Amino acid sequence: MKQISIIAATFSGNRGAEAMLCSTIARLRDRFPDSIFNVYSYYPNDDRLIIRDSKINIYNAAPMVLVFKIFFLSIPVWFCRLLKLNILTKYFPRSLRSLSSSDVLIDLAGVSFIDGREKFIPYNILSILPAVIMGIPVVKFSQAMGPFKSKINRISANYLLKKCDAVFARGEITEEYLQSLNLKSSICHSAADVAFLHESKDGLTHENEKYVSSIVSKLKKLKKKDRMIIGLCPSSLIAQKSRKSGWDYIGFLQDTVKLLNEKGYSVIMFPNATRDYDMAHLRNNDLPVILSVMKNISGSENIYVDRNINSVSIKSLISMCDVTVVSRFHAMVGSLSLKIPVMVLGWSHKYLEVMGQFGQEKYVFDYKKTDRDYLWLKMFDLIDKRKKESLKIGNRLNTVKKSSYSQIDYVIRLLNK
Incomplete structure (x- = not known):
């Protein structure tokens, strides 16, 4: 043994x-x-x-x-x-x-x-x-x-x-x-x-599974209405870093959701770090960021996660998306592993070197150095090219x-x- x-x-x-x-x-x-x-x-x-x-x-x-x-x-x-x-x-x-x-x-x-x-x-x-x-x-x-x-x-x-x-x-x-x-x-x-x-069989925890199933059902209903679904995964770490640098990360995400809605897209905002029993702190906890972004945004076309979910559940939500825009490394990995085109707003070389393995480095951006209008331009470019990029990701996935x-x-x- x-x-x-x-x-x-x-x-x-x-x-x-x-x-x-x-x-x-x-x-x-x-x-x-x-x-x-x-x-x-x-x-x-x-x-x-x-x-x-x-x-x-x-x-x-x-x-x-x-x-x-x-x-x-x-x-x-x-x-x-x-x-x-x-x-x-x-x-x-x-x-x-x-x-x-x-x-x-x-x-x-x-x-x-x-x-x-x-x-x-x-x-x-x-x-x-x-x-x-x-x-x-x-x-x-x-x-x-x-x-x-x-x-x-x-x-x-x-x-x-x-x-x-x-x-x-x-x-x-x-x-x-x-x-x-x-x-x-x-x-x-x-x-x-x-x-x-x-x-999916690798999960070792059972956390709010009925809650996740209800969200998946809502996403399926939106898809039946021919709504494209864009997944957004924020990062509490970047929220903290951007606050110190004077960049309004929360405001950017709010405006991104509103812009996507104006273009006819639905949004699912999900975390990749959760501690719903400690909402006063941001360390390893994206939930407070999600609530800050979504508190002034209404509409049944927008769905968000407000409690603990595990990595299996996160991937089940990603699988319902047409494109994801993420600031968490493993939300990026989850998207790539499901052949979902992903745009990354990150903070170190760790994102770039992995996206490069799929020929997706053109969709990686440093949150400190990129203009919001340019980010939106690239986001809609990815949405337009999603089928092509999904095939490119799929062609390289087995090698990875x-x-x-x-x-x-x-x-x-x-x-x-």
């Missing part, structure tokens, strides 16, 4: 992380059905409320716990193993015992070691350092990394990534950044995001999925050694 530990992803909150987590567990279970999965979550209490799987253990990996419990105690665990005093490890916390007895640690951070995000570097380090100390193989699944011009970022990434068994770059831009670190070729690999392997599976295959081979 294999014991597989996973860190830097949660079942609740960020639904892109949930999609990666569920996809990873499902594809490894295809090969190792009796495996035990240890999920180190920064929302452990929330995750425990929605996961009812006896072979999934959820442990606390909040930053302070990582520092004062898992990291510091990993050193004496290593010492006990070195002296062959394994009997003493039973006195350590269960979370640490599970990690120390794991066959592999999979890091599912969507982004790590990126210049300008130096405040997250300690978490990037502590997510994998305890496993490195205890001699557990570490595999960083497909993610965006770099650039590494910042001294602290470059030193941290250079040291930690060299300690990993494998590091998977999510696209060509990340590959180029990693090359600047001169890592061994045996460590550096490339793979598409693991969420491209996500299937094969690329995505390569990281699963790597772990399978590692576990079979």
Whole structure:
């Protein structure tokens, strides 16, 4: 029986992380059905409320716990193993015992070691350092990394990534950044995001499913009236960033909905991060943004999500759309995996390098640098060309999925050694 530990992803909150987590567990279970999965979550209490799987253990990996419990105690665990005093490890916390007895640690951070995000570097380090100390193989699944011009970022990434068994770059831009670190070729690999392997059967939570079914029914009725449906997925992160930069993101989204309505289109506004029990905060929670956008917009042609839904439900809503306009990375991945043409309003290279794999880079825009009129022009251009772009996406999808599976295959081979 294999014991597989996973860190830097949660079942609740960020639904892109949930999609990666569920996809990873499902594809490894295809090969190792009796495996035990240890999920180190920064929302452990929330995750425990929605996961009812006896072979999934959820442990606390909040930053302070990582520092004062898992990291510091990993050193004496290593010492006990070195002296062959394994009997003493039973006195350590269960979370640490599970990690120390794991066959592999999979890091599912969507982004790590990126210049300008130096405040997250300690978490990037502590997510994998305890496993490195205890001699557990570490595999960083497909993610965006770099650039590494910042001294602290470059030193941290250079040291930690060299300690990993494998590091998977999510696209060509990340590959180029990693090359600047001169890592061994045996460590550096490339793979598409693991969420491209996500299937509807992979869901591990059941959240407001009747509510989602009612929304899907409304969308089907609109389609019967020959209404085209445009999906909008905002980002609470960009809402926060744009507020600081003085750009009215909420106003832009409101005007976008109104403009689409004027042109005869219906709108479904959906989240890709939800915490409906914590509406006062925006972290990993797009719901307050959706409510702010839709509060002054009426009409049965517009539908929006106002509560927790999981990644399976999100994809069911995306599947009803003719085109999507998104600011969340995994809403983009969900659209591409369903061959739905998508326009992205984002903030880093992570969007561009994935859209480029489908020949869709012309529909990726930096929220800080693009004029709203130009964005609307490109949105309607995509709507006009949706059938052509959908075919282009479909022609490349199998290749991307094969690329995505390569990281699963790597772990399978590692576990079979």
